[in-house]
Amino acid sequence: MTSPLRLGIAGLGTVGTGVVKIVQNHADLLATRSGRPITITAVSARSKSKDRGVDLSNYAWEDDPVALAKRKDVDVFVELMGGSEGPAKAATEAALAAGKDVVSANKALLAIHGQALAEAAESGGQVIRFEAAVAGGIPVVKALTEGLAGNDILRIMGVMNGSCNYILTRMEDAGLSYQEVFDEANNLGYLEADPELDVGGIDAGHKLALLASIAFGTQVNFDAVDLEGIGSVTIEDIHQAADMGYKIKLLGVAQMSGRGLEQRMAPCLVPDTSPLGQLAGGTNMVVLEGDSVGQIVLRGAGAGEGPTASAVMGDVLDIARGFRLSTFGQPASGLRAARAAHSAIPAPYYLRLQLVDKPGALAKVAKILGEAGISIHRMRQYDHTDDTAPVLIVTHKTTRTALSEAIAAFADTDVVDGTPVALRIEEV
Amino acid sequence: MTSPLRLGIAGLGTVGTGVVKIVQNHADLLATRSGRPITITAVSARSKSKDRGVDLSNYAWEDDPVALAKRKDVDVFVELMGGSEGPAKAATEAALAAGKDVVSANKALLAIHGQALAEAAESGGQVIRFEAAVAGGIPVVKALTEGLAGNDILRIMGVMNGSCNYILTRMEDAGLSYQEVFDEANNLGYLEADPELDVGGIDAGHKLALLASIAFGTQVNFDAVDLEGIGSVTIEDIHQAADMGYKIKLLGVAQMSGRGLEQRMAPCLVPDTSPLGQLAGGTNMVVLEGDSVGQIVLRGAGAGEGPTASAVMGDVLDIARGFRLSTFGQPASGLRAARAAHSAIPAPYYLRLQLVDKPGALAKVAKILGEAGISIHRMRQYDHTDDTAPVLIVTHKTTRTALSEAIAAFADTDVVDGTPVALRIEEV
Numbered sequence: 139m140t141s142p143l144r145l146g147i148a149g150l151g152t153v154g155t156g157v158v159k160i161v162q163n164h165a166d167l168l169a170t171r172s173g174r175p176i177t178i179t180a181v182s183a184r185s186k187s188k189d190r191g192v193d194l195s196n197y198a199w200e201d202d203p204v205a206l207a208k209r210k211d212v213d214v215f216v217e218l219m220g221g222s223e224g225p226a227k228a229a230t231e232a233a234l235a236a237g238k239d240v241v242s243a244n245k246a247l248l249a250i251h252g253q254a255l256a257e258a259a260e261s262g263g264q265v266i267r268f269e270a271a272v273a274g275g276i277p278v279v280k281a282l283t284e285g286l287a288g289n290d291i292l293r294i295m296g297v298m299n300g301s302c303n304y305i306l307t308r309m310e311d312a313g314l315s316y317q318e319v320f321d322e323a324n325n326l327g328y329l330e331a332d333p334e335l336d337v338g339g340i341d342a343g344h345k346l347a348l349l350a351s352i353a354f355g356t357q358v359n360f361d362a363v364d365l366e367g368i369g370s371v372t373i374e375d376i377h378q379a380a381d382m383g384y385k386i387k388l389l390g391v392a393q394m395s396g397r398g399l400e401q402r403m404a405p406c407l408v409p410d411t412s413p414l415g416q417l418a419g420g421t422n423m424v425v426l427e428g429d430s431v432g433q434i435v436l437r438g439a440g441a442g443e444g445p446t447a448s449a450v451m452g453d454v455l456d457i458a459r460g461f462r463l464s465t466f467g468q469p470a471s472g473l474r475a476a477r478a479a480h481s482a483i484p485a486p487y488y489l490r491l492q493l494v495d496k497p498g499a500l501a502k503v504a505k506i507l508g509e510a511g512i513s514i515h516r517m518r519q520y521d522h523t524d525d526t527a528p529v530l531i532v533t534h535k536t537t538r539t540a541l542s543e544a545i546a547a548f549a550d551t552d553v554v555d556g557t558p559v560a561l562r563i564e565e566v
Numbered sequence: 567m568t569s570p571l572r573l574g575i576a577g578l579g580t581v582g583t584g585v586v587k588i589v590q591n592h593a594d595l596l597a598t599r600s601g602r603p604i605t606i607t608a609v610s611a612r613s614k615s616k617d618r619g620v621d622l623s624n625y626a627w628e629d630d631p632v633a634l635a636k637r638k639d640v641d642v643f644v645e646l647m648g649g650s651e652g653p654a655k656a657a658t659e660a661a662l663a664a665g666k667d668v669v670s671a672n673k674a675l676l677a678i679h680g681q682a683l684a685e686a687a688e689s690g691g692q693v694i695r696f697e698a699a700v701a702g703g704i705p706v707v708k709a710l711t712e713g714l715a716g717n718d719i720l721r722i723m724g725v726m727n728g729s730c731n732y733i734l735t736r737m738e739d740a741g742l743s744y745q746e747v748f749d750e751a752n753n754l755g756y757l758e759a760d761p762e763l764d765v766g767g768i769d770a771g772h773k774l775a776l777l778a779s780i781a782f783g784t785q786v787n788f789d790a791v792d793l794e795g796i797g798s799v800t801i802e803d804i805h806q807a808a809d810m811g812y813k814i815k816l817l818g819v820a821q822m823s824g825r826g827l828e829q830r831m832a833p834c835l836v837p838d839t840s841p842l843g844q845l846a847g848g849t850n851m852v853v854l855e856g857d858s859v860g861q862i863v864l865r866g867a868g869a870g871e872g873p874t875a876s877a878v879m880g881d882v883l884d885i886a887r888g889f890r891l892s893t894f895g896q897p898a899s900g901l902r903a904a905r906a907a908h909s910a911i912p913a914p915y916y917l918r919l920q921l922v923d924k925p926g927a928l929a930k931v932a933k934i935l936g937e938a939g940i941s942i943h944r945m946r947q948y949d950h951t952d953d954t955a956p957v958l959i960v961t962h963k964t965t966r967t968a969l970s971e972a973i974a975a976f977a978d979t980d981v982v983d984g985t986p987v988a989l990r991i992e993e994v
Contacts, residue, residue, distance in 0.1 A: 156858065160716050160858060164718065167718060168715075170783065170897075170900060171715050171895055171896050172715070173897075269713070275859035275860060276862060277714065277862070280708060280709070280712060280713045281705045281709065281713075284712075284880060285708045285709075285880045286705065286880065287596075287599050287880055288588050288592065288596065288875070288876050288879025288880055288882070290592065290595060413841070413844075416841075428876060429872070430584065430588060430872035430873065431703035431872060431873050431876035432703065432866065432867045432870075432872060432873055433866065433867075434703065434704060434864070434866040435863075435864070436863070436864055436865075437862070437863040437864075437865070438861060438862040438863065439859070439860045442860075444857070444858035444859060444860060445858065445859050445860055447716070447858055448714060448716050448717055448856060448858040449859075450716075451715065451717075452712060452713045452715055452716055455716060459889070459891060460888075460889075460890065461887070461888075461889045462888065463887060468598045468599050469598075469601075
């Protein structure tokens, strides 16, 4: 046995408490597997007096996470506070400056400041690991950075916000509107204090940007993620997508094309028989596609005390075992600033519009699509309601640009009521 | 850039050729990700003259894999020959004795001689990595050994032989008998030269034994795996299981109980809505259950050139990056020789028997089950065929021992024709 690996933990919420429990309850297991004892020397959180159901009496207490990060008796700074700025950022920077390795669950911090932090870590020979920041307990950062390192990665897809998947699943199961399920989820405490982080796709977008950086060797660039939340998904769309053999998911997709790196986080249709389509409730799923390995699907809990603490401990044990890995799987200095592409990759689309009940109305719609170069794969017109009828169209592959042109042209006619809904159908 | 990592590859079949292609085609990617060039210095195979579609002219040729393993210009011996004895074993031992690290796709060798090889490696400070030996391209050894290292592992389950899953899926889809689909698969070249390795569960049993060793910190013990092949699964069982909401899978399960380590590879019923139940065709799936992480499901190609070569390269890059890990995730000297338990963990069972058409026949069957302490959850009697009628019973949780006693007692009556089929229902 060599010397212990000493953790300083900043943030004692659900995840931090979970990490303390694993370190306390599995001391022998951790030491056997990593070859050295894993200990906690100091902790930091907002309230010292709060009862967290774990014994912290053997650990030094720091009110200031920056002070914790600099302590001489800390080898690894474990950042579980969250937030892209403020104390989390200051303490992470202080830890790196003081020569500490960092294990972080902070997707926002890394998605926004990841490049600078990775450069800071590498200049001092430290590592930053962040398995817990992406898809909770699923070891997807490890699978991508290490297991699939022999592959040219072709595409990443993921359902990485359990709350959104819960809402979409519940809408379908109970036949409720988005607003009804949103309120229900909010009241049950399933959503972040700022729910827009969940339902706006921001949280999931952070995760996608981190995976994309590893996959494509590019500087993490959250600003280039095309974000679209689930607030515009209606129960009608869910039912009608189901009718055609699809499920609607808040799906993240990152893909490199000749036009640049495309990162999308938006509601998409996926086949209901695919693993992504079959994913119900709050579970997460990530799909990794490599030129040699084909398609690898990873599924598990994306949040919660145990799963997220498990991911933190995986990183801690890697460090204890002496594994030294660049933050994004290759030296930060060599990561390219990729050009951002936006919906450059063609796909089939689901289009729902309200057709005004007039002779020749459908012909006008079809003509506009044809002029935009969009061909129709399937179409259904439903019964009238009042003086309009819902029309569903599944297109052959087209670009979002062509589709937007057609939708704009619809507005200049008198046969389409309101704004059509357009959702990408991701071929999985 | 530090010095290159030099590979010596023994075995140039599908997987070996795939590895050569990755090393040649992705030289820059591999060097960027691992921090050093990955090169091949020498290769060995049975036929030097065979055209494999790759250029081997820059590599030294060795007829004898043992000579390859000992070469001074080889850092990592990559063993892709297969077979638990003979050249593969001799060359692996020679490589370790000569101070080389080993990357192996050889499940049979490691499942049978893994403990001795791990001890040999560790005494000299070498590593043996074997991601490619289990579930092809799925990075499951890494997920279990590293990603989930903070967990007490509770259970491992897996569909890890694509050929068997193909056969069972095809039987159901086409309504064909086992023998018909077996012949079809064999003619298409889907099965090993000795098909019993596939359909007898031996190949999948090797993989299960390897994962169990990592999960439970025990010496790999393939002999203790309860093996049952798929040859006894009938199309009637598949249909009737489907009728009750189940699929039949050749499922490996490893689990530690108070009575010891239980390792089973046998046809089982799983709910058709579960990820395992939905797995069709030749794809593999492994389910890992940890006390913190909950259930993690991994899905991907379990065989083939690209996926298996991807797994080999993941291990090679770990070594290039300087990761030094014990073969089974902890020092081999500390692995326990676990007591083998056999079907000690209770489960519900599916029971199919032919009931003779006599008054009171069903009552006799029910009485025998009751006397064995087995209670009935669901029962169905189908229409007579000739003078017997098929009866399906789903029991509540019971042990295999109690069930075997009941089945033996059936034989002493005159109301059960032939031998009943009993399949475990695994709660997933």
